Amino acid sequence: MTNEAPPRIGDLLRSAATRATPLIRDTADTSLGAPTPCAEYDVRALLNHLFDVVVNFQALAAKGAADFSRTPDRLAETDWRDHFEAEIGKLVEAWSAPDAEEGTSGAMGLPARTVGFMVLLDLTVHVWDLARATGRSFAPDPAVVAELVDEVERMAPTARRMNLFAEAVDLPADATAFERLLATTGRDPRAREA
Template sequence: METSVALNQTLNDLADLLDSAADTPATAPTPCSDFDFQTLRHHVVGWLSAFADGYTSADHLCGDPGAVTVTGTGAEQVRALAGRLDEVLPAATADPVRIGDSAMPGDMALSMMLWEYQVHGWDLARAAGENWSPADAGVEASLQFAPNMLSPDFQGEGKPFGVSVPVADDAPAIDRLVGLSGRDPNWTVA
């Protein structure tokens, strides 16, 4: 499955999830230990907006995710941003995406986004008690990509990703991905 297609599907599923999770308390814990539900929702909408700016602007500069205000559940913003990206991807991956003074190859940023939105969609779904099942083909692509990003500099205590959680090789792809990303696939709201 092409990465841009998998991302579009994941983002549309995320928008549906945000709609169905509208009654989730803002302070509900999530498996992403640094974020409660509201903070994680703002994180995903803010960074999606930033990357949409990076892929659609002439200078390929990502916007400021902190400057984004989430309206309502954020679902309509996610749908609109997914549509904006769908108009330019995958062609826009030929150019690097700039985040501040740094640049990342466009295709790498796209793979990173797919992985992030699959995992953060799972985080939000778990916090809301909802189901989350992105397409296996896209998750398998993230399982190939993520190990390259999960160096010791980024994974462990006090780092962006927790230590990988062991998961059976025959577990569902999303369970293997969240385990690799430092989450326990059996996490539930206490």
């Protein structure tokens, strides 16, 4: 029996988007100033960061250049929720292109599939941050988590050196795969909310 091909990034992103979009869309304007598990972001800044990631990683899927030098306040738009949803759709489409996972991606010089995992991680972990900050629950697709676990362990040392991840959080043996994934990024999934 031959090994199955790994799931495509576009398919994983489609699943992640299906779970992320309702949480983003239903974020109340009154919650935008709330703190998040990312100390440097309130909800507004977190959403603007995620919006910026979604837009820039479309370009990276096409082996183009991304510009992370500034993060525009896209939430100043009156229809930002519709725009965000449309951009997530474009992200899924970009990473579903037949050659999106081939070669290296833009100026990052990383394997394209690794870059795809980076945006998949953001669309999973930052949506958990959003849910936690706004008192809602979030359960990612177990298939997405299963694909991310090893990749995140592999990228964690570099991500910590670049201050993208904090030190890993110790969890008890009964932790779920998603809790372990969050802990690897430096988040404590069992911390009591303030």
